[in-house]
Amino acid sequence: MGHDGGMAKIIVVGGGAAGLVAAWRAASLGHAVQLLEANGRLGVKLRISGGGKCNITHDGPPKALLSAFSKAQARFLRPSLHAFDNAAVLDLLRREGVETYTRDNGRVFPLDRPGSAGAVVAAFETLAHRVGVDVRTGARVTALQGRAPRLEGLLLNGEPLHCDVYVLATGGASYPETGTRGEVLGWLKGLGVPVLPWFPALAPIPLQRPRPSWEGVSLREGDLRLQAGPEGRRLETFAGDIVFTKAGISGPAALELSQATERARREGAAWLTYASIRELPEAVDAALQAEQRTNPRLLAATWIQRHLPERLVEPLLQEAGIDRGLMLKDLSRSARKALVALATALPLGEPQAVPLARGEVAAGGVDLGAVDPRTMALRGWDNLRICGELLDIDGPVGGYNLQAAFSTGYAAGTL
Ligand SMILES: Cc1cc2nc3c(=O)[nH]c(=O)nc-3n(C[C@H](O)[C@H](O)[C@H](O)COP(=O)(O)OP(=O)(O)OC[C@H]3O[C@@H](n4cnc5c(N)ncnc54)[C@H](O)[C@@H]3O)c2cc1C
Missing domain, CATH: 3.50.50.60 (FAD/NAD(P)-binding domain)
Structure with missing residues (x-):
C-alpha cells in the first residue's frame, strides 16, 4: 500500500x-x-x-x-x-x-x-x-x-x-x-x-404545546432563546427566523438551537422564547409608554402587529386578555407589560424530544x-x-x- x-x-x-x-x-x-x-x-x-x-x-x-x-x-x-x-x-x-x-x-x-x-x-x-x-x-x-x-x-x-x-x-x-x-x-x-x-442536531423542535393553527407562519429577524425552564437562566441564543409547524417549530434558528435544546431537555429543564424585538423589555416598555403619550388612540393590536405576524395578533391578545379594540391610552400597567412580553419573549414553551x-x-x-x-x-x-x-x-x-x-x-x- x-x-x-x-x-x-x-x-x-x-x-x-x-x-x-x-x-x-x-x-x-x-x-x-x-x-x-x-x-x-x-x-x-x-x-x-x-x-x-x-x-x-x-x-x-x-x-x-x-x-x-x-x-x-x-x-x-x-x-x-x-x-x-x-x-x-x-x-x-x-x-x-x-x-x-x-x-x-x-x-x-x-x-x-x-x-x-x-x-x-x-x-x-x-x-x-x-x-x-x-x-x-x-x-x-x-x-x-x-x-x-x-x-x-x-x-x-x-x-x-x-x-x-x-x-x-x-x-x-x-x-x-x-x-x-x-x-x-x-x-x-x-x-x-x-x-x-x-x-x-439541526432538526425541527417539537413543542409540548404546539400551535398547529399557526403552521407556516414565520417569526423573523429576531432571536430564538433557550433557557433552563420558564424562570431559568439563559443558556443559548440564536439570531434568525423560525417557522411554526404542526408539531412545533422549524426554520434556521430552530435547527441551529435543536442540539442545545435537546441537551437542556435531557438535563431536566428547557424553555424556548422568541424575541421579535431584541432590546431589553425595559427599553421596549419605555418606548411603548412614550407612544402612549404621543399616540394615545393607537390600537394595542396595531402596535403589536408591527412586531408580530398578523395571524398571531388576535389569538395572542385573547390569551393575554387584551381587548382587540383597546387603545394605548387605556392600557393598564399589566396589559402593557403583557404586550411588551409578547414582543420581547413570546413563550414557545417546553420542547419535546428532538428527533434524531x-x-x-x-x-x-x-x-x-x-x-x-x-x-x-x-x-x-x-x-x-x-x-x-x-x-x-x-x-x-x-x-x-x-x-x-x-x-x-x-x-x-x-x-
Ligand atoms: C435533508 C438533508 C439536507 C441536507 N442538506 C445539506 C446541504 O445542503 N449542505 C450540507 O453541507 N449538508 C447538508 N446535509 C448534510 C449532509 O448531507 C451530510 O452531512 C453528508 O451527506 C454526510 O456525508 P457522508 O458521506 O458522511 O454520509 P452520507 O452522504 O449519508 O453517505 C453515507 C452512505 O453510506 C451508506 N451506508 C450506511 N451504512 C452502510 C452499510 N452498512 N453498508 C453499506 N453502505 C452503507 C448509506 O446508504 C449512505 O449512502 C443535509 C442532510 C439532510 C438529511
Missing part, C-alpha cells in the same frame, strides 16, 4: 459524499478500489441535500469555514480542509461541467437547473468510474470482523470480503430512509473504538481523539480509516457538513 508505493486493495463502505471522494481519490492514486453502497444508487442523501439543490460548500478562506465548527472539530478538520478545500471541490466539479454560484449568505450551490443536486452526484460518479472504482450498489455491509490492530474482513450478504485497507464512510444516523441507520458506530464501539452516541431522524446531521460519532486528522486512520489500528459524518463532526447549516465530508473523504483516500 501507500508506504512502499505499491498498489493496495481498498474497500470503501458507503457511497455518499465522503465515500465517493475517498474512493475516487484512492483509485486516482493507483489503488484497486471497491465502493460498497447499501442503496440501489449512490449519493442518496446528497440528492436531497439543500432541498434538492445541494448546498455544496461555503464560500470563504479555510480559516473562516473552520470557525463555523466547534473548537475541537475545527482543530481536527484543519489539515484535511487545507488539503482539499472548498475551492478544490468546486474546481473538481467545474471540470465535470457543474457550474456553481454563491448566494449572498456565502452558501454555494450548483446553477439552478432541475435536479441540480443529482448533477453533483453524477459528477462524482463519473470521476470515480473514470479512475476505475468498482462500484457495488445494493451492498449493505452487515458486520465487521477482526480486532485491533487489524480488521480482518467485512460481511456482505453473509460472505466475508477482505482487503488491505478499509475506509468506513457510512455517514450519520439521521434520515435512516436514505440508508444511514448509524449501525456501524455500534459495531466500532463493540471493537473498543471510542465513540460518542448519536445525538440529534429528522436532523440534517447527526451529532456524535467516532471520537476525534481516536483518529489521525491527516489520514483519517483510526489510532491503534493498521488498516482502518474513518471519514464523513461517521466522525464526531457536525457543522451548522450552510454547506459545512458536505465540505467536512469531502475533505475528510479526500484525506482517507490519500494512501
Whole structure:
C-alpha cells in the first residue's frame, strides 16, 4: 500500500459524499478500489441535500469555514480542509461541467437547473468510474470482523470480503430512509473504538404545546432563546427566523438551537422564547409608554402587529386578555407589560424530544481523539480509516457538513 508505493486493495463502505471522494481519490492514486453502497444508487442523501439543490460548500478562506465548527472539530478538520478545500471541490466539479454560484449568505450551490443536486452526484460518479472504482450498489455491509490492530474482513450478504485497507464512510444516523441507520458506530464501539452516541442536531423542535393553527407562519429577524425552564437562566441564543409547524417549530434558528435544546431537555429543564424585538423589555416598555403619550388612540393590536405576524395578533391578545379594540391610552400597567412580553419573549414553551431522524446531521460519532486528522486512520489500528459524518463532526447549516465530508473523504483516500 501507500508506504512502499505499491498498489493496495481498498474497500470503501458507503457511497455518499465522503465515500465517493475517498474512493475516487484512492483509485486516482493507483489503488484497486471497491465502493460498497447499501442503496440501489449512490449519493442518496446528497440528492436531497439543500432541498434538492445541494448546498455544496461555503464560500470563504479555510480559516473562516473552520470557525463555523466547534473548537475541537475545527482543530481536527484543519489539515484535511487545507488539503482539499472548498475551492478544490468546486474546481473538481467545474471540470465535470457543474457550474456553481454563491448566494449572498456565502452558501454555494450548483446553477439552478432541475435536479441540480443529482448533477453533483453524477459528477462524482463519473470521476470515480473514470479512475476505475468498482462500484457495488445494493451492498449493505452487515458486520465487521477482526480486532485491533487489524480488521480482518467485512460481511456482505453473509460472505466475508477482505482487503488491505478499509475506509468506513457510512455517514450519520439521521434520515435512516436514505440508508444511514448509524449501525456501524455500534459495531466500532463493540471493537473498543471510542465513540460518542448519536445525538440529534439541526432538526425541527417539537413543542409540548404546539400551535398547529399557526403552521407556516414565520417569526423573523429576531432571536430564538433557550433557557433552563420558564424562570431559568439563559443558556443559548440564536439570531434568525423560525417557522411554526404542526408539531412545533422549524426554520434556521430552530435547527441551529435543536442540539442545545435537546441537551437542556435531557438535563431536566428547557424553555424556548422568541424575541421579535431584541432590546431589553425595559427599553421596549419605555418606548411603548412614550407612544402612549404621543399616540394615545393607537390600537394595542396595531402596535403589536408591527412586531408580530398578523395571524398571531388576535389569538395572542385573547390569551393575554387584551381587548382587540383597546387603545394605548387605556392600557393598564399589566396589559402593557403583557404586550411588551409578547414582543420581547413570546413563550414557545417546553420542547419535546428532538428527533434524531429528522436532523440534517447527526451529532456524535467516532471520537476525534481516536483518529489521525491527516489520514483519517483510526489510532491503534493498521488498516482502518474513518471519514464523513461517521466522525464526531457536525457543522451548522450552510454547506459545512458536505465540505467536512469531502475533505475528510479526500484525506482517507490519500494512501
Ligand atoms: C435533508 C438533508 C439536507 C441536507 N442538506 C445539506 C446541504 O445542503 N449542505 C450540507 O453541507 N449538508 C447538508 N446535509 C448534510 C449532509 O448531507 C451530510 O452531512 C453528508 O451527506 C454526510 O456525508 P457522508 O458521506 O458522511 O454520509 P452520507 O452522504 O449519508 O453517505 C453515507 C452512505 O453510506 C451508506 N451506508 C450506511 N451504512 C452502510 C452499510 N452498512 N453498508 C453499506 N453502505 C452503507 C448509506 O446508504 C449512505 O449512502 C443535509 C442532510 C439532510 C438529511
